[in-house]
Amino acid sequence: MLGIGDDAAAWQPSRGRLSVITTDALVEGVHFFAGEPDGAAVGHRAMAANLSDIAAMGARPLLATVALGVAPWVTQAWIVAAYRAMAALAARHGARIAGGDIVRSPVVSFALTVVGDVSRTQLKRRDGGRPGDVLAVTGPLGASRAGLELFRHDYPAIEETQRAAARAAFATPLPRLREGRWLAASAHVHAMMDSSDGLSTDAGRLARASGCGALLEGVPVHPAAEAVARAAGDEPLAYALHGGEDFELLVAVAPRAFGHLAARYRAHFGTPLLPVGRLEAEPGLRLDGGAGRRDLAAAGWDHLAALEVNGAR
Amino acid sequence: MLGIGDDAAAWQPSRGRLSVITTDALVEGVHFFAGEPDGAAVGHRAMAANLSDIAAMGARPLLATVALGVAPWVTQAWIVAAYRAMAALAARHGARIAGGDIVRSPVVSFALTVVGDVSRTQLKRRDGGRPGDVLAVTGPLGASRAGLELFRHDYPAIEETQRAAARAAFATPLPRLREGRWLAASAHVHAMMDSSDGLSTDAGRLARASGCGALLEGVPVHPAAEAVARAAGDEPLAYALHGGEDFELLVAVAPRAFGHLAARYRAHFGTPLLPVGRLEAEPGLRLDGGAGRRDLAAAGWDHLAALEVNGAR
Numbered sequence: 001m002l003g004i005g006d007d008a009a010a011w012q013p014s015r016g017r018l019s020v021i022t023t024d025a026l027v028e029g030v031h032f033f034a035g036e037p038d039g040a041a042v043g044h045r046a047m048a049a050n051l052s053d054i055a056a057m058g059a060r061p062l063l064a065t066v067a068l069g070v071a072p073w074v075t076q077a078w079i080v081a082a083y084r085a086m087a088a089l090a091a092r093h094g095a096r097i098a099g100g101d102i103v104r105s106p107v108v109s110f111a112l113t114v115v116g117d118v119s120r121t122q123l124k125r126r127d128g129g130r131p132g133d134v135l136a137v138t139g140p141l142g143a144s145r146a147g148l149e150l151f152r153h154d155y156p157a158i159e160e161t162q163r164a165a166a167r168a169a170f171a172t173p174l175p176r177l178r179e180g181r182w183l184a185a186s187a188h189v190h191a192m193m194d195s196s197d198g199l200s201t202d203a204g205r206l207a208r209a210s211g212c213g214a215l216l217e218g219v220p221v222h223p224a225a226e227a228v229a230r231a232a233g234d235e236p237l238a239y240a241l242h243g244g245e246d247f248e249l250l251v252a253v254a255p256r257a258f259g260h261l262a263a264r265y266r267a268h269f270g271t272p273l274l275p276v277g278r279l280e281a282e283p284g285l286r287l288d289g290g291a292g293r294r295d296l297a298a299a300g301w302d303h304l305a306a307l308e309v310n311g312a313r
Numbered sequence: 314m315l316g317i318g319d320d321a322a323a324w325q326p327s328r329g330r331l332s333v334i335t336t337d338a339l340v341e342g343v344h345f346f347a348g349e350p351d352g353a354a355v356g357h358r359a360m361a362a363n364l365s366d367i368a369a370m371g372a373r374p375l376l377a378t379v380a381l382g383v384a385p386w387v388t389q390a391w392i393v394a395a396y397r398a399m400a401a402l403a404a405r406h407g408a409r410i411a412g413g414d415i416v417r418s419p420v421v422s423f424a425l426t427v428v429g430d431v432s433r434t435q436l437k438r439r440d441g442g443r444p445g446d447v448l449a450v451t452g453p454l455g456a457s458r459a460g461l462e463l464f465r466h467d468y469p470a471i472e473e474t475q476r477a478a479a480r481a482a483f484a485t486p487l488p489r490l491r492e493g494r495w496l497a498a499s500a501h502v503h504a505m506m507d508s509s510d511g512l513s514t515d516a517g518r519l520a521r522a523s524g525c526g527a528l529l530e531g532v533p534v535h536p537a538a539e540a541v542a543r544a545a546g547d548e549p550l551a552y553a554l555h556g557g558e559d560f561e562l563l564v565a566v567a568p569r570a571f572g573h574l575a576a577r578y579r580a581h582f583g584t585p586l587l588p589v590g591r592l593e594a595e596p597g598l599r600l601d602g603g604a605g606r607r608d609l610a611a612a613g614w615d616h617l618a619a620l621e622v623n624g625a626r
Contacts, residue, residue, distance in 0.1 A: 005522070006438050007369035007506050008335035008429070013326035021411065022321035023378035023426060027418045056320035065336035067380070067424035098334065101424070105340045111380035111414070111424030113336060116321070125319050193320050209318070 009098035011063060017117040022053035028071065028107040033151070035073060036108075041171040043082030046110040047089045049196060051175035052247040056126075056194040058184020059118035060177065061095035066112055069105030086112070093177050122184040124192035129210030129252035131281040133190055136258070136273045137248045138179045141199055142225025142236065143169035145243025155231035166224035173247045179269060180249055188257035198244035199276065200296055204285045206250060216241070216277035216296065217288040237289060241296070252279055322411035324376060330430040335366035341384065341420040346464070348386060349421075354484045356395030359423040360402040362509060364488035365560040369439075369507040371497020372431035373490065374408035379425055382418030399425070406490050435497040437505035442523030442565035444594040446503055449575070449586045450561045451492045454512055455538025455549065456482035458556025468544035479537035486560045492582060493562055501570035511557035512589065513609055517598045519563060529554070529590035529609065530601040550602060554609070565592055 002010040013019055026046045028034050036042055047064065054061045066086060070079065079102075087097050095114065147170025150163060176194075183189045191210055195202045199219065207214035221240040229236040253261055255278070265273040280286075287296040315323040326332055339359045341347050349355055360377065367374045379399060383392065392415075400410050408427065460483025463476060489507075496502045504523055508515045512532065520527035534553040542549040566574055568591070578586040593599075600609040 002436070002438060006440075007366040008333040008372070010331045010333045010370065010431070010436055012433075013330075013332050015328065017326075018323045019326050019332065019428075020321040020323045021376070021378055021426075021428060023380050023412055023414050023424075025380040025382065025414045025416045025424065027382055027416050029419065030417045053320040057323065059321070063334070065334055065426055067336050067338040067426075069338065069340055069422060099336055101336050101338045103338045103340050104343045105422065106342065106420050107418065109382060109418065109422060109424075111336075111338065111422075113334075113378055113380075113426040115332075115334060115428070118323070120325075123315070123323055125315060127319075 003098045004100070009063065014117055018120055018123055020054060020057045020059045020116045020118060021113060022050055023111065023113040024049045024053065025109060025111040027109045039078035039081035040085035042110065043085035044089055044172050046112050047086040048173045048175050048247060050112045050114040051089065051093060051177060052194040052196055054114050054116040055175050055177045055180030056192055056249055057116070057118055058122045058124040058180050058192065059116035060181065061090065061093050061114050061116040063095055063098040064090050064112055064114045066097055066100040066110065068100065068102045069107065069109035070102060071105055071108045074108055118184070124184045124189060126191050126193040126206045127209040129191040129206055129212055129279045131212050131279050132255050133252035133279040134255050134258040134275055135203060135214060135250065135252055135277045135279060136275045137195060137220070137250050138176050138273065139248045139271065140220040140222035140274065141195065141246050141248065142239030142243050143222035144173060144245035145239040146222070146225040146228035147171065149228050149232050153232065155228065158227050158231050162224040162227040166228055169224065170245065173245065175247055176249045182268060183249065183251055186261060188254040188261055189251050190254060191252040193250050195246055195248045195250045196244060198242045199250070200241045200285065202250055203277070206252060207279055207285065210252065210279065212279040212281060213283045213285065214277055214279050215286045215288060215293065219276050220274045316411045317413070322376065327430055331433055331436055333367060333370050333372045333429045333431060334426060335363055336424065336426040337362045337366065338422060338424040340422045352391035352394035353398035355423065356398035357402055357485050359425050360399040361486045361488050361560060363425045363427040364402065364406060364490060365507040365509055367427050367429040368488050368490040368493030369505055369562060370429070370431055371435045371437040371493050371505065372429035373494060374403065374406050374427050374429040376408055376411040377403055377425055377427045379410055379413040379423065381413065381415045382420065382422035383415060384418055384421045387421055431497070437497045437502060439504050439506040439519045440522035442504040442519055442525055442592045444525050444592050445568050446565035446592040447568050447571040447588055448516060448527060448563065448565055448590045448592060449588045450508060450533070450563050451489050451586065452561045452584065453533040453535035453587065454508065454559050454561065455552030455556050456535035457486060457558040458552040459535070459538040459541035460484065462541050462545050466545065468541065471540050471544050475537040475540040479541055482537065483558065486558065488560055489562045495581060496562065496564055499574055501567040501574055502564050503567065504565040506563050508559055508561045508563045509557060511555045512563070513554045513598065515563055516590070519565060520592055520598065523565065523592065525592040525594060526596045526598065527590055527592050528599045528601060528606065532589050533587045
């Protein structure tokens with residue numbers, strides 16, 4: 001009811017629903033290339049990362065705020081393109097940018113906050129998983145990591161379809177908001193989070209939060225990740241396990257309900273709900289890549305480990 | 314009901330109240346000194362700036378999120394001190410830090426978002442002022458600018474009381490949350506905002522939003538601003554008009570109600586509600602410094618003017 005231009009934005013929360021809030025920052029040289037020419041792509045990714053966290057709660061997004069750090073190299077056109085991309089992606093999911101702050105900064109940075117809401121019965125946390133639950137994701141993994149690789153090096157042998165899919169997964173990822181709300185409506189979905197920091201990191205987090213361990217097996221590697229990893233001399237499964245930024249949802253589903261839920265999911269969305277393993281009572285993360293189980297170290301992106309700071313997230 | 318550790322934090326909004334949200338960023342080298350040794354002071358200021366915007370709506374703060382950019386020079390102790398200061402100031406006003414993001418960055422940056430709530434009848438906007446309204450502030454101005462000056466240069470002749478007041482106004486400003494809610498309860502307060510960007514800038518904004526102009530006269534200069542400005546060879550009134558970061562509230566009050574409201578305010582808080590001028594039908598901003606009226610150019614901090622970006626705030 002009151003947006004940009006006053007000290008704060010105001011809105012009327014829906015009666016009987018919980019509010020949710022998330023914040024996620026992107027910094028030049030860390031999350032996107034220094035001097036990145038495409039403001040729209042950066043804005044899109046910044047909003048997608050935040051909306052994905054809203055999706056992971058089973059919520060719908062309502063509004064966003066944007067704190068933008070503007071470096072000397074940035075043009076007004078770049079900023080406008082970034083804002084338009086953020087606003088467009090938010091609008092596609094029913095939300096709008098309600099406020100912000102623009103400050104000078106030596107590097108470009110985006111700190112976005114998104115507020116959403118969800119009915120109390122549909123809120124999905126990451127700590128509700130149980131031993132035996134099927135772990136599944138809303139799409140094959142590794143394409144974003146492949147796209148990043150293509151921005152670094154050109155591999156002319158890769159066919160155009162895979163090339164385009166990888167680049168799109170990296171530059172314009174789509175948050176799984178509809179999928180998140182659909183999955184949240186099922187009581188058989190015990191836990192949900194997004195896989196944005198890499199499956200090895202995020203499955204470990206979900207398992208730990210749920211007081212379990214996890215076995216990963218049959219992890220679905222995106223065809224574009226297969227193609228690019230092979231061209232780059234990398235292991236395709238490593239892209240899927242550790243690449244991150246895929247913005248798929250990761251769910252823990254009651255094992256007896258999984259078949260029926262996956263069939264309904266496929267019928268509704270036209271894409272499969274893909275098993276990636278299961279929760280186990282024994283703590284720790286294990287991988288069965290076809291040649292037996294081995295312990296798996298999380299190698300995705302962990303902000304706190306990277307900074308050696310604890311207890312702040 | 315769900316805080317740090319999941320994809321998003323969740324809370325139950327109070328029935329029948331509006332939610333408000335604000336975001337404000339501080340960047341090293343712009344809003345605080347590069348290599349600033351005192352993490353607690355920076356954290357405090359970052360939270361104060363955001364809480365002040367909540368105060369300006371007549372709202373109470375509920376929760377905050379923090380996106381922190383961490384530069385290589387920062388120690389874990391510095392970050393912990395900053396977080397503790399943010400959490401302590403929030404807690405003093407009934408709010409808590411509910412989530413965040415920590416990212417690597419070449420410079421330290423804080424992007425905070427605070428959510429609050431307010432009853433629909435008490436929400437104060439900046440566009441409700443009317444010609445003839447008395448403009449008033451919750452405290453004398455310019456002390457923060459004086460404190461900044463003292464961090465840059467030492468002026469041994471200034472007495473310790475003023476020195477301490479100036480440093481505190483700059484380093485640990487106190488948002489006027491109780492004052493904001495008290496003022497918001499009066500229907501005679503037609504408009505309210507905070508004066509964080511400098512009175513000349515903010516009075517101009519309130520007047521413009523209200524479709525008016527403004528005359529500033531009798532602007533109360535903080536004694537510490539008087540002392541430091543004189544020592545530095547500056548004009549004390551300029552500190553009060555253009556210094557910014559004072560985090561006092563600026564209100565437009567029905568003229569016939571002002572005397573009674575100010576008396577009640579003084580009785581309640583023990584400090585005066587200080588007139589700084591009035592709204593006028595004629596657009597523009599004017600100053601009467603005792604020697605007649607002159608047009609006044611806004612010379613406080615304007616993020617957008619500084620960046621030459623329009624339409625984004």
